[in-house]
Amino acid sequence: MVYTICETNPTFEEYQALHQTTGWNAKRLYTYEQLFQAICNSWYSVSIYDEQTLIGYGRIISDGIYQTFICDVMVHPEYQRNGIGTTVMEALLAHCKNENIKWIQLSCAKSKQPFYQKLGFTERDVDAPGMMLFFK
Structure with missing residues (x-):
């Protein structure tokens, strides 16, 4: 099957439809308008x-020099695998x-680690775990 790859963000409606297949916004922490605004602020995006x-989307947030974080990689369930x-x-x-970026970071669900390992990613050292803060 031949798919079209675009280096752009999808429309709001396209993004919302794909995002809803993931269940990531189940707690409704953000509106779809906010989530769409977030992807529009990305350094780089790919839509398939x-x-x-x-049917697929991913994006990068970055300063364009060395801090780079891949996020929101999603594939419609009917097209996975x-x-x-x-x-x-x-x-x-x-x-x-x-762009000569050498250090690429991401977070993923525990069950998705093998997928990213196949692409060359390694887990952070247990002596240097990541941290987070979540405001309620």
């Missing part, structure tokens, strides 16, 4: 379409390489 349907996620990641990583 099957004809007119958004068909290489779409790998295609998204390869496009994101290629952009980083082209």
Whole structure:
């Protein structure tokens, strides 16, 4: 199957439809308007379409020098295990390489670690774990 890869953000409606398939906003912490604004503020984005349907998406937030974070990598459930996620990641990583970014970070669900390991990612050292703060 041939898919279209775009180095742009999808429309609001396309993004909302794909995002709703993930269950990531189940607690409704953010509105879809806020989530869409967030992707519009990205350093780089990749959207993959099957004809007119958004089936994959990923983005990078970065300062363009050394702090780079891949986030919101998602593939419509009906298209998972068909290489779409790998295609998204390869496009994101290629952009980083082209921009001479050497350190790329991401967070993922525990069950997704093998997918990212196949792409060369390693877990942080247990002596140097990441941290977070979440305001309520």
